[in-house]
Amino acid sequence: MEDNLFKIAERTADKLGVGYFEIRISKVKTTSVLIQNDQLDELSNNVEMGIGVRAFKKGWGFSSANDLSKAEEVIKTAMKMAGLSRGPEKIYLGDPIRDSVSNLGEKRLDDVDISEKLEVTGKAAELLRGENVKNRIAGYGESIIETLYLNSLGSEIRTVTSRVRLRIASTAFEGGKTGEYWKSFGGTGGWELIERIELERWADFVSRKARELLRAKAPPSGKFEVIMDPELTGVFIHEAVGHAAEADAVKNGESIFAGRLGEKIGAEELNVVDDPTLPGKFGSYAYDDEGLPGKRVEIIKNGVLNEYLNDRETSALLNLIPNGHGRAQSYAHQPLVRMSNTFIEAGTWEPEEIFEEVKYGLYMIGDKGGEVDVATGTFTFGAKEGYIVENGELKVHLRDVSLSGNLVEVLRSIKAIGRDVKIHFPGYCGKGQWVPVDDGGPHVLTEALVGGR
Amino acid sequence: MEAVERLAGILDKRNVEWEIYWEEGKSASFRIERERIERAQWKFYSGIGLRVGLNGRVGFSYVTGLDHDEKSLFELVKRAEKLARIGSRPFRGFPTREKFPRVRGLYDKSIDDLDFDEAHSLAGEFVERMREMRGERGEYTLAGAMSFGTVRAGIVNSNGIEGEEPRTGLAIWAYAVKKNSRSGSGYASQSYTTLEGVHEGEELIRRAMNEAESSQRAEKIEGFSGEVLLEPQVVEALVYLFLENLYGDSVYYSRSRFSVGDLGKSVLSGNVSIIDDPTLGFSPGSYSFDGEGVPGRRKVLISRGELRSFLLDHTYGKLLGLDSTGNALRDFRSIPRIGTGNVLVGRGSENLGDWSGVVVSKVFGEHTANPVTGDFSLTVELGYVVENGEATPFSGNMVSGNVFEALGSVSRVGKELERRGSFYSPRIVTEVRLV
Numbered sequence: 001m002e003d004n005l006f007k008i009a010e011r012t013a014d015k016l017g018v019g020y021f022e023i024r025i026s027k028v029k030t031t032s033v034l035i036q037n038d039q040l041d042e043l044s045n046n047v048e049m050g051i052g053v054r055a056f057k058k059g060w061g062f063s064s065a066n067d068l069s070k071a072e073e074v075i076k077t078a079m080k081m082a083g084l085s086r087g088p089e090k091i092y093l094g095d096p097i098r099d100s101v102s103n104l105g106e107k108r109l110d111d112v113d114i115s116e117k118l119e120v121t122g123k124a125a126e127l128l129r130g131e132n133v134k135n136r137i138a139g140y141g142e143s144i145i146e147t148l149y150l151n152s153l154g155s156e157i158r159t160v161t162s163r164v165r166l167r168i169a170s171t172a173f174e175g176g177k178t179g180e181y182w183k184s185f186g187g188t189g190g191w192e193l194i195e196r197i198e199l200e201r202w203a204d205f206v207s208r209k210a211r212e213l214l215r216a217k218a219p220p221s222g223k224f225e226v227i228m229d230p231e232l233t234g235v236f237i238h239e240a241v242g243h244a245a246e247a248d249a250v251k252n253g254e255s256i257f258a259g260r261l262g263e264k265i266g267a268e269e270l271n272v273v274d275d276p277t278l279p280g281k282f283g284s285y286a287y288d289d290e291g292l293p294g295k296r297v298e299i300i301k302n303g304v305l306n307e308y309l310n311d312r313e314t315s316a317l318l319n320l321i322p323n324g325h326g327r328a329q330s331y332a333h334q335p336l337v338r339m340s341n342t343f344i345e346a347g348t349w350e351p352e353e354i355f356e357e358v359k360y361g362l363y364m365i366g367d368k369g370g371e372v373d374v375a376t377g378t379f380t381f382g383a384k385e386g387y388i389v390e391n392g393e394l395k396v397h398l399r400d401v402s403l404s405g406n407l408v409e410v411l412r413s414i415k416a417i418g419r420d421v422k423i424h425f426p427g428y429c430g431k432g433q434w435v436p437v438d439d440g441g442p443h444v445l446t447e448a449l450v451g452g453r
Numbered sequence: 454m455e456a457v458e459r460l461a462g463i464l465d466k467r468n469v470e471w472e473i474y475w476e477e478g479k480s481a482s483f484r485i486e487r488e489r490i491e492r493a494q495w496k497f498y499s500g501i502g503l504r505v506g507l508n509g510r511v512g513f514s515y516v517t518g519l520d521h522d523e524k525s526l527f528e529l530v531k532r533a534e535k536l537a538r539i540g541s542r543p544f545r546g547f548p549t550r551e552k553f554p555r556v557r558g559l560y561d562k563s564i565d566d567l568d569f570d571e572a573h574s575l576a577g578e579f580v581e582r583m584r585e586m587r588g589e590r591g592e593y594t595l596a597g598a599m600s601f602g603t604v605r606a607g608i609v610n611s612n613g614i615e616g617e618e619p620r621t622g623l624a625i626w627a628y629a630v631k632k633n634s635r636s637g638s639g640y641a642s643q644s645y646t647t648l649e650g651v652h653e654g655e656e657l658i659r660r661a662m663n664e665a666e667s668s669q670r671a672e673k674i675e676g677f678s679g680e681v682l683l684e685p686q687v688v689e690a691l692v693y694l695f696l697e698n699l700y701g702d703s704v705y706y707s708r709s710r711f712s713v714g715d716l717g718k719s720v721l722s723g724n725v726s727i728i729d730d731p732t733l734g735f736s737p738g739s740y741s742f743d744g745e746g747v748p749g750r751r752k753v754l755i756s757r758g759e760l761r762s763f764l765l766d767h768t769y770g771k772l773l774g775l776d777s778t779g780n781a782l783r784d785f786r787s788i789p790r791i792g793t794g795n796v797l798v799g800r801g802s803e804n805l806g807d808w809s810g811v812v813v814s815k816v817f818g819e820h821t822a823n824p825v826t827g828d829f830s831l832t833v834e835l836g837y838v839v840e841n842g843e844a845t846p847f848s849g850n851m852v853s854g855n856v857f858e859a860l861g862s863v864s865r866v867g868k869e870l871e872r873r874g875s876f877y878s879p880r881i882v883t884e885v886r887l888v
Contacts, residue, residue: 036706042788043540045532048500048517062494067518072495077495077569084573087491099472115539134707171708171825178710178825218828221676221853221888252486253594254630254638332496367818375630375638375833376668378849380832382821402821402830404851451830451851451888 001068005051006150006199009075013152018079020093021055022151022291025068026331029110033140035125045114053078059085060313064332067118094292096154103161105190112191112249118143120168125204132211135171137182140164140194147331155291156302163188163282163436165426168203170210179213179399181384183208183414186426187280187438192391197274205453209385216310216399219386219450225361226403226448227416227445227449230422232364232383234439238342238429239370240379240407241272244437245299245307246325246337247314249374256377256407258303265305267409272300275311276324276340283340283437290326290335297323301341302410311337316317329433336431344441347411347417351443354416356392363387363394367425377407405448418442454502454607456519460526462607469534471504472547473613474744475499477519478604483565483576485597488583489620493867495569500785503609504547505533511544512537513788538667549612553748558735561647564621565603572601575589579625579654586658593662595628599654608781614746622737627657637671639664641834644737646876664815666827668835671848674811678886680864681811683762685871685878688798690819690831692727692878694856697824699754699762700791701769701780708825710857711760714771722761722863724801727755727828729764731779731794737796738875744783751793752778758861766791798878801866805880812837813843813852831886854885 005023013021034042050069052064052264061081063074117140124138142164143431149157165186172179182208185197228236257265269382276285276294285294290312298306311326314337326335355451363386370381386398423440457473466469477499484492502515514532516525546676567575570740576599584596600623607617626642643653683691700855711720731740731749745767765773766781766789770832781789815834822829830853837844862884867879 027766034704039543039706040540041702041706043536044513044784044788045536046515048515050517059490061491062492063496064494067497067499067520069518069520076499079497080569081493084569085491085493086489087486118539173707178823180825221851221886248486252596252630253632254596254628257634332498334492334494371817371820371832373638373817375636376848377636378832378834379817380821380851382818382831383742400823400826400828400830402818402851402853404818404832404849406849435823440512449849449851449888451832451853 002148002150005071005075008072009053010152012076012079016079016083018055018057019052020091020152021079021150024052024289024331025148026050027146028330029144031114031117031142033121033439035121035138037136038125041310042174043118045075050331052333054334055079055082057082059087060334061085062334065358066332079306088313088317090316091312092322095324097291098156100158103135103286105162107172107190107191109144109162109164110189111173124166124168124199124203127199128168128207130207130211131156131173131275132172132214132271133170133207137169139167149287149291151291157287157291159287161188161285162190164193165282166194166197167205171209172210174214177214179210179216181209181213184426186283188284189280201270212397213385213399216385216397219362219401221450223356223447225448226446226450227358227389228444228446229364229365230420230440230442231367231425233344233444234423234425235367235370235381235442237272238339238437238439239372239381239442240410241299242274242339242342243372244374244377244407245309247310247318247320248337250308251314255374263305265408266303267414267416268303270300270303270411270414271298271345273298273345274339274342278341278423280422281341283338288324288335289328292322292326293342294324309337309339311335328437329435333433336433338431338435339429339437341423341438342418343421343423343439344444346419346421346442349416349418351418351420352402354418354443354445355389357416357445358389359391361389363389364403377409379446380404387417393453402451403448404451410446410448413447414444418444437438454519456526457607457609458519458676460501460503463526463530464611467530470547472504472745473609474502474783474785475519476604476606477726477808478492478602480602481572482598482600483573485580485583486598488580488587488595489570490580491600493573497793502785503533504538505530506544506546506789507534507537510537512540515786526885543768543772545768547610547612548614548745548777549766550614551748553616553741554732555647555751556732556739556741556749558646559739559741560619561621563648565602565619566625567601567689570851575599576649576837582655583658586662592632593665594630594883595627595658598844600624608742610746614871616742616746618741623648625650625657626653627661630660631665631669631888633669635669637665637669639668646735646737664835667846668848671835671846673849674838675773676850676888678884680882680884681887682808682880682882683811684812684814684880687813688881689873689876689879690816691856691859692796692798694819694822694824694829695860696764696793696796699764701763701765701773702791704763705769705772710827715760718760719758721755721758721860723758724863725755725758725860726753726799728753728797728799729793729795730797733795736795736875738793742791743779744781745777747777747779747781749779764791764793795875795877800868800870802868802877803865805865805867805882807841807856812839816852828855829853851888853888854884859883859885
């Protein structure tokens with residue numbers, strides 16, 4: 001079938017003067033299990049196939065269908081649409097790549113029966129039981145995606161990748177107060193990623209935290225010295241630096257980082273990296289959705305803005321070396337410049353030394369999501385919990401802590417970067433489309449605005 | 454629909470309860486960057502979602518496409534049945550047939566009939582407006598998008614429900630960045646069910662540019678606690694945070710502050726009423742039947758501060774001893790989930806044009822807030838301090854508080870409703886803390 005489609009595409013491209021096209025045909029198998037309290041809330045197991053075609057003439061045209069009988073129509077439509085757009089003059093083409101990559105882990109997910117997945121999720125929900133814990137959630141999700149990527153240069157890349165994620169969450173109620181905590185596990189690979197989770201330990205941890213948060217206080221408000229734990233460092237660097245370093249925002253003149261390559265923007269010790277080649281992480285991939293190999297990018301090197309994340313279009317336009325960061329949510333989406341696994345590299349501080357540095361400040365822990373305006377550099381993100389730090393010691397426990405700041409100011413205010421890097425916080429990043437990512441880093445000391453009561 | 458009839462035929466011969474939900478749709482969108490259409494796309498999608506009820510349990514599976522032979526449909530049935538057998542998702546049967554309301558303006562043939570060139574030319578006119586409005590002002594960069602969509606959705610179940618409805622949509626957004634020594638940004642968007650919306654493109658560009666201009670001048674202001682005027686975008690953030698407590702599944706699984714016993718109690722300020730109404734004409738949140746074939750109906754959720762109704766689908770309605778409110782939302786890939794149609798905050802009697810003090814216009818970071826405790830701290834993207842009739846923009850502060858307290862201490866409500874997609878709200882005055 002693919003040979004035939006490729007021939008149709010070549011003929012149509014010739015006829016319509018389309019210089020470049022690419023075809024992605026995917027087979028997507030997903031399984032999800034959601035258990036709330038002891039009730040099964042969702043159980044699904046599906047397979048779908050679809051095609052997405054992108055064509056470049058003087059701009060991009062894209063079309064997709066989840067019904068392969070429409071493949072020919074999709075090819076023609078994408079090429080006609082390309083003729084209607086007026087975008088960039090050129091894109092990076094490069095040499096054709098022929099490769100086949102399988103990343104299914106040690107124990108293939110489709111070799112494990114759904115009843116076992118149901119059982120593990122059920123056990124996780126059960127283990128979350130505890131005093132005052134009124135709501136327990138365990139959610140399991142997996143995807144196995146087989147993609148054939150073809151382009152007009154002659155690239156033919158076959159990939160098969162599986163990703164898996166387990167999330168556990170507890171909500172405790174007592175006397176009108178509530179406390180909520182959760183934790184996610186997972187990565188790119190197979191069932192072994194689930195088997196390695198110490199479920200008892202983590203379920204106990206999550207429910208205990210939910211209970212402890214019942215007694216936690218609302219945070220103070222104002223500008224404080226803030227120590228971020230590795231998980232919060234991850235969301236900070238993803239939101240504050242990663243999005244602004246996406247070359248599409250730079251190209252459009254929207255990013256605060258536009259035109260600032262080579263400029264010193266943070267402490268000498270600050271190194272920020274995005275690396276899709278890390279083995280087994282949730283945001284890892286061998287090839288992006290434009291058929292280019294994913295490469296490690298040093299966004300900030302020794303405090304200097306060093307490199308943007310780019311794709312075929314922005315690398316050509318901004319004269320950058322392509323680094324394979326064009327990612328799409330699925331065959332039905334156009335690739336956009338996206339992050340993969342983003343983190344701050346290890347600094348020289350022991351975590352204890354960082355705490356000793358703080359006379360009065362906040363220790364903020366965990367990722368509750370964030371958002372950034374890349375034009376102004378204003379960002380906000382939430383932490384799952386926090387502590388007041390006095391003379392290096394943890395004092396009052398805090399809940400519902402949100403931080404806000406300006407990217408440039410906060411990067412300049414970084415005073416200490418720990419040695420203790422952790423990158424295992426699998427999640428999804430939204431930019432009109434959702435893609436799996438990971439992020440992290442060490443403990444970091446900076447200054448930010450805290451929104452309290 | 455041939456595949457649906459064939460599937461119903463297979464299911465009728467088996468000893469199961471069943472529900473088929475199908476969709477067939479297409480969407481076109483044009484993405485604009487730097488006042489040029491850089492990317493155009495046209496997508497087709499269709500599929501069939503099947504729920505099967507078996508011995509008090511339910512299973513769900515779907516197939517993409519509408520063209521299937523007997524064998525592929527039979528496999529779909531087997532998959533759904535297998536999931537029903539191994540799972541134990543609560544199941545209280547499927548709804549029974551009721552009359553659907555007639556909802557005006559869900560479908561506009563002129564959107565459905567658009568071909569590439571016509572759709573492109575409408576987007577082209579929008580881009581042309583951008584170029585004109587930007588003119589020689591090189592400090593502005595404009596971006597945006599225009600999208601058109603049509604979907605035909607249908608439902609059939611073993612209790613005799615049968616419904617089919619075409620719906621159309623148009624969405625437009627504009628984003629402006631203003632640069633000089635510092636940057637400001639502005640964003641405006643709207644969605645419609647008919648093609649008439651294209652005439653508002655210019656107004657959206659103007660709003661985005663005005664906002665970028667204000668945002669560029671905005672500085673952080675001194676924090677305080679007290680009354681502020683919240684514009685509809687901020688009210689929307691707070692109301693949706695609050696509404697998470699009214700979702701039937703949250704109530705059932707104790708993830709809500711409320712239980713069934715709280716119906717009839719006063720939970721918010723007497724100045725606050727909130728209504729969910731999927732039957733409004735020409736509104737993007739409207740439908741005549743929901744994802745389970747229950748008629749869309751208007752319901753008062755909060756009446757003058759009093760909790761009147763939750764948002765329910767058939768299953769959680771039954772589990773709580775209540776009836777579905779017709780709020781099951783879905784596509785063919787998903788089981789029905791509880792959601793809202795059009796949400797309206799009741800208007801008051803004040804014009805609030807004479808407001809002197811702090812106005813918060815736009816916030817972000819809603820998803821970091823906690824709907825159960827209600828505590829929020831949101832970043833102010835844009836606000837104004839109004840003194841002697843003069844408005845000075847500010848931004849970068851955080852607005853924090855508790856949603857139950859903030860909606861519990863609303864002292865004044867404006868008389869004009871603003872529509873933001875499927876959310877309608879006046880401006881309101883309440884107490885929060887600005888950090």
